[in-house]
Amino acid sequence: MANVDLSKPKVPTQAPKWLGTYGKYLWPKIANYLNKNPKILRADEYLVQQYCSAYDLYRTAYDDIQENGIQQAIYKTSVNPVNGDIVNKDFMGFRKNPAYQVLSDSLNKMASIGHELGLSPKARSELSELSEPTDNKKSISDSMREFFNAKS
Structure with a gap:
């Protein structure tokens, strides 16, 4: 395994200023966890931004649902x-609170990005199976030549 300099974080531990309150709260926890993983690169910061932003939307939508309920009454008002x-x-019935769709979408996005970052047991095991890059790696053209010359 390659030597990893843990003194330099790959993902900054300070959240971006534009991130919402909940996202800023989650950022250092995710960053500290990911910075311990040798498979994480500096380029993964973008995924962390997306993950924390989705978490912020999830929590905001969750708060709205807690305050206003999962469904809302619909009324038709007649005026003079x-x-x-x-x-x-x-009274016309009920409709789903629009925050529910935001909550659902953000949870799906978090699951997808979390998998990419190795934030679930299955994703962690898949990340651990990735091989470390080596110096004596074949060129792409050699690999392609070998692939097409292989007998089925």
Whole structure:
């Protein structure tokens, strides 16, 4: 395994300023965890930004659902055209809180990105199976030649 300089974090431990409150809270936890993994690269910071941003949306949507419920009542309001007074409010049924879709989408995005970053047991085992790059690696053209010359 290659020597890893843990004194220089690959993913900054300071969250970007533009990130929301929940994302900023999660950022250092994820960054510290990922910086211990030798398979993580500096380029993975973009994935961490996406993950923390999705987490921020998830938590914001969750808070909205907690406050306003999973579904919302729909009313049709009739007003007097002369003076604008409300004449009648008819109950039309319920609709799903729009925050539920945001919550669902952000959870799916977090699952996908989390897998890429190795944040689940299965993803970690897949990451550990990746081979380390070696200095005596074949060129791409040699690998392609070998692939096409291999007998089935």
